[in-house]
Amino acid sequence: MSKVIKVLKPGVGTGRRGGSFNRGRALVAGGAGFLGSHLCERLLRDGYEVIAVDNFHTGKRYNLNVLQRDPGFLCIEHDIIDPLPRDLPVDEIYNLACPASPPHYQADPIHTFKTSVLGSLNLLELARRHNAKIFQASTSEVYGDPLVHPQPEGYFGNVNTHGPRSCYDEGKRSAETLFFDYSRTYGIDVRVARIFNTYGRRMQPDDGRVVSNFIVQALRGEDLTVYGSGLQTRSFCYADDLIEGFIRLMNAPNAPAHPVNLGNPVEFTVMELARLVIDYTNSRSRIVHRPLPVDDPRQRKPDISFARQNLGWEPKISLSQGLAHTVEYFDALLYGSRPVKEAAMS
Numbered sequence: 001m002s003k004v005i006k007v008l009k010p011g012v013g014t015g016r017r018g019g020s021f022n023r024g025r026a027l028v029a030g031g032a033g034f035l036g037s038h039l040c041e042r043l044l045r046d047g048y049e050v051i052a053v054d055n056f057h058t059g060k061r062y063n064l065n066v067l068q069r070d071p072g073f074l075c076i077e078h079d080i081i082d083p084l085p086r087d088l089p090v091d092e093i094y095n096l097a098c099p100a101s102p103p104h105y106q107a108d109p110i111h112t113f114k115t116s117v118l119g120s121l122n123l124l125e126l127a128r129r130h131n132a133k134i135f136q137a138s139t140s141e142v143y144g145d146p147l148v149h150p151q152p153e154g155y156f157g158n159v160n161t162h163g164p165r166s167c168y169d170e171g172k173r174s175a176e177t178l179f180f181d182y183s184r185t186y187g188i189d190v191r192v193a194r195i196f197n198t199y200g201r202r203m204q205p206d207d208g209r210v211v212s213n214f215i216v217q218a219l220r221g222e223d224l225t226v227y228g229s230g231l232q233t234r235s236f237c238y239a240d241d242l243i244e245g246f247i248r249l250m251n252a253p254n255a256p257a258h259p260v261n262l263g264n265p266v267e268f269t270v271m272e273l274a275r276l277v278i279d280y281t282n283s284r285s286r287i288v289h290r291p292l293p294v295d296d297p298r299q300r301k302p303d304i305s306f307a308r309q310n311l312g313w314e315p316k317i318s319l320s321q322g323l324a325h326t327v328e329y330f331d332a333l334l335y336g337s338r339p340v341k342e343a344a345m346s
Contacts (some may be wrong), residue, residue, distance in 0.1 A: 007126075023047040024091030029080050029123060032059030034202045035137070036096040037067070037245050042069050046247070051090065055079040058099045063202050078117035081111070084126050084249065091248065095123050095136040098172070100139070101249070102165065102293070103208035116171030117178070124182045133189040135250050136179045140196040140300055141169045150265065150301035153194070153258050163295045176259060190211055191249050196263025196302045200239030200322060201329040211236065211323075214274055218283035229293035230271035234305070235301045237264040239320035241315040248311040256310070263302035263317040270307045279325045301315035 030036040031052025036059065043050050043095060047195050049072040054320045056077060078084065080097050098115045099105040105112040118134065127134040143151045144159035159169050179190045199211035217224050245262040268276075301317050307313045 004327075008302065015228075025049045025051065025086070025089065026092040026094065027051045027090045027126075028094045028096060029053045029119070030059060030095070030097035030137075031075065032056060032061060032063050032202070033096060033198075034100075035198065035239060035242065036094075037063035037097065037202055038200075038239050039094060039246060040064070040067055042243050042247065044072055044280055049090075050074070051076060051088070053078050053080065053084070053097070055097075056203070058104050058207075061264050062200075062234060065105055071178070072086040074345070077177060079115075080122050081114045083122050086129065087161045089130050090126065090132050092248070093123055093127050093132050094137070094250070095135060095175075096137045097139075098168070100168075100204075101207040102168075103206070105168040106164055109164075112167040113171040113174075114219075116168075116175045117302055120175040120178045124178060124188065127188050127233065128182065128186050131333050133191065133250065133255075134179070135246065136175055136190065136192045137246075138176050138194045139168070139172045139190050140194055140261075140263065140302065141165070141297075142173045142176065142194060143297075144169060145295060145297045146299060149299050149305045151261070153306060160295050164293075165295045180257075182338055189255050191252070192259040193246060193249055193262045194259045194302075195242065196237060196300060197234045198237045198239055198262065198263070200326055201246070202239075203326070203330075205330065205334065210234065210270060210273065211277075211326065212330070214277040215281065215323075215327055216334070218277050218281040218285045219327075219331055219334055221283060221285060223286050224274045226274055226287055226289050227296060228270075228289070230274065230287070230289065231269050232292075232296070232298045233267045233269055234273070235267050235302060236273070236319050236322070237262070237315050238317040238325075241317050244311045245307065245311070248313045249307075252311060253254075256306070260304040260311070261304050262307060262313070263304065264291040264319075265302055266315075266319065267299075267301045268319065273319075276323060277327070280320075280323050281331075 026048045032054035052075045143157040183190045203212045
């Protein structure tokens with residue numbers, strides 16, 4: 001059953017239906033999460049009335065503390081594997097509702113898969129009912145352990161269908177199928193983004209992602225755990241850059257007939273990241289190696305040619321800049337303030 005955490009005040013703007021919110025009403029599934037909360041904040045700033053939907057399995061209520069004071073913000077506690085209220089008129093829908101880190105999505109793999117498939121169906125039906133545009137946060141994991149590098153949108157991937165990561169990888173692949181089938185069958189305006197490694201403020205200390213793992217370990221003076229040789233590569237995009245990509249994709253005048261890669265094409269080895277984190281935290285932590293997890297991809301680098309040419313988008317924030325601010329965030333979260341290296345954001 002849905003639980004409304006805050007009710008919008010009568011007469012508060014309702015976008016194109018009148019009132020002070022001139023951009024419309026946007027629903028963000030997964031709105032209390034790392035990226036979802038940043039997106040809610042951006043949409044409110046852009047003049048939208050915003051409804052966040054979250055079951056709070058991995059999203060955090062404190063991510064929404066500041067937003068709760070905004071008269072145009074509503075939060076509904078709801079699991080999208082269950083149908084959403086029918087009387088929920090919206091203009092735009094963003095689906096960010098799914099655990100995105102291996103420890104979280106592997107904790108309940110069946111629920112993870114249901115979130116991608118049943119959740120997508122419920123949101124697509126809501127979009128169909130209200131003729132709303134709808135955005136799907138897909139993932140670079142649809143490429144699996146890629147045999148093509150860098151990865152363009154036309155690459156079909158190399159994915160294990162029955163491994164421990166499959167609930168997430170295959171769930172997101174299935175969701176992409178549903179989105180484009182709804183577009184072809186019902187004429188729904190769909191936008192699908194394939195997100196590459198993203199980091200920044202509001203990540204969770206226990207989310208199991210490489211950036212947060214390294215920062216937390218370094219701040220605590222623990223060994224930094226590198227899986228495998230550390231020569232596997234990742235491309236790290238700061239959250240603010242990614243949210244800008246979301247907005248540009250959603251606002252593009254014509255919906256791309258395929259998913260769009262959004263990520264930073266600058267590639268780093270995991271060892272390079274570990275050394276940067278040790279530097280930015282002034283830590284004495286050592287680097288230790290552990291066996292590589294099953295199906296862990298060896299390379300990740302997006303081909304963002306389409307986003308550059310058609311959305312005018314590419315990341316602006318360097319890894320060194322983004323790390324400085326992310327370290328500062330985790331330091332405050334774990335210990336309160338302690339001096340860390342700073343870098344101005346551009």
